[in-house]
Amino acid sequence: VAAPRTREQRRADALAILGAGEADVWVATASADGDASLVPLSLGWTGERVVLVTESRSPTARNVIASGRARMAAGASRDVVMIDAELETATPLADGPADALERFATQSGWDPRPMADADAYLVLVLRPIRIQAWREANELAGRTLMRDGAWLD
Amino acid sequence: VAAPRTREQRRADALAILGAGEADVWVATASADGDASLVPLSLGWTGERVVLVTESRSPTARNVIASGRARMAAGASRDVVMIDAELETATPLADGPADALERFATQSGWDPRPMADADAYLVLVLRPIRIQAWREANELAGRTLMRDGAWLD
Numbered sequence: 001v002a003a004p005r006t007r008e009q010r011r012a013d014a015l016a017i018l019g020a021g022e023a024d025v026w027v028a029t030a031s032a033d034g035d036a037s038l039v040p041l042s043l044g045w046t047g048e049r050v051v052l053v054t055e056s057r058s059p060t061a062r063n064v065i066a067s068g069r070a071r072m073a074a075g076a077s078r079d080v081v082m083i084d085a086e087l088e089t090a091t092p093l094a095d096g097p098a099d100a101l102e103r104f105a106t107q108s109g110w111d112p113r114p115m116a117d118a119d120a121y122l123v124l125v126l127r128p129i130r131i132q133a134w135r136e137a138n139e140l141a142g143r144t145l146m147r148d149g150a151w152l153d
Numbered sequence: 154v155a156a157p158r159t160r161e162q163r164r165a166d167a168l169a170i171l172g173a174g175e176a177d178v179w180v181a182t183a184s185a186d187g188d189a190s191l192v193p194l195s196l197g198w199t200g201e202r203v204v205l206v207t208e209s210r211s212p213t214a215r216n217v218i219a220s221g222r223a224r225m226a227a228g229a230s231r232d233v234v235m236i237d238a239e240l241e242t243a244t245p246l247a248d249g250p251a252d253a254l255e256r257f258a259t260q261s262g263w264d265p266r267p268m269a270d271a272d273a274y275l276v277l278v279l280r281p282i283r284i285q286a287w288r289e290a291n292e293l294a295g296r297t298l299m300r301d302g303a304w305l306d
């Protein structure tokens with residue numbers, strides 16, 4: 001097993017995972033009555049915000065709008081970046097934030113804007129509150145890289 | 154993009170993913186007040202049940218005991234097996250079901266039984282109710298392989 005990485009190294013690695021082309025993210029949300037949803041979605045990362053595009057009628061969209069939050073995982077199960085985030089904006093695709101959508105399309109390789117049924121989709125912009133990263137059990141200590149929306153030194 | 158697989162092929166591929174050595178699974182659960190939890194855990198697959206081992210005080214353990222259910226993802230985001238399951242048993246590690254624990258230890262490469270703090274852990278046995286598998290968007294149709302606990306023909 002490799003030695004645990006420094007916080008600085010983990011942050012650099014986490015940003016590389018979040019910014020990678022065609023990255024996916026596991027998105028977990030909960031309904032008001034305690035039902036968990038989990039789906040893989042294409043990831044857009046602006047450097048500060050997570051950008052997702054999903055159908056308005058999906059459980060993810062419904063839950064994140066109702067609860068205002070989501071828990072996400074990027075990377076692999078043994079090289080993970082966990083993100084607890086709060087919803088900043090949920091906008092119909094046609095009115096979506098241009099910079100965020102441009103970044104999403106470039107990074108994911110999927111531009112949803114020209115879709116025939118684009119009006120069935122929402123753009124979700126989420127603000128990370130807590131970010132954690134670890135590989136193996138020896139990295140569970142020190143896994144928190146961001147707390148209350150601020151990167152730790 | 155490859156042609157969509159047959160249901161028969163998807164089922165064989167899904168069983169291979171679930172039975173693979175050192176496989177991990179993403180486990181999403183919800184608290185009663187609508188907070189989503191998501192963690193990667195080592196996977197045990199008996200052929201019919203999912204076996205997990207986690208700390209009794211973890212959100213996953215608390216939520217799955219309270220709600221009786223979990224949603225899990227195995228495989229990769231573009232070769233995924235999604236499992237909606239209900240909790241069958243939650244047992245302290247020392248009293249855990251021997252066959253399930255033996256399978257878990259063999260498959261995962263991690264035998265939790267000799268741990269010094271074994272009494273802090275629970276064995277969760279979950280019964281799949283619905284299993285879905287897809288790779289790309291062209292496999293979303295026909296993704297359901299098991300419904301109401303029964304494999305579809």
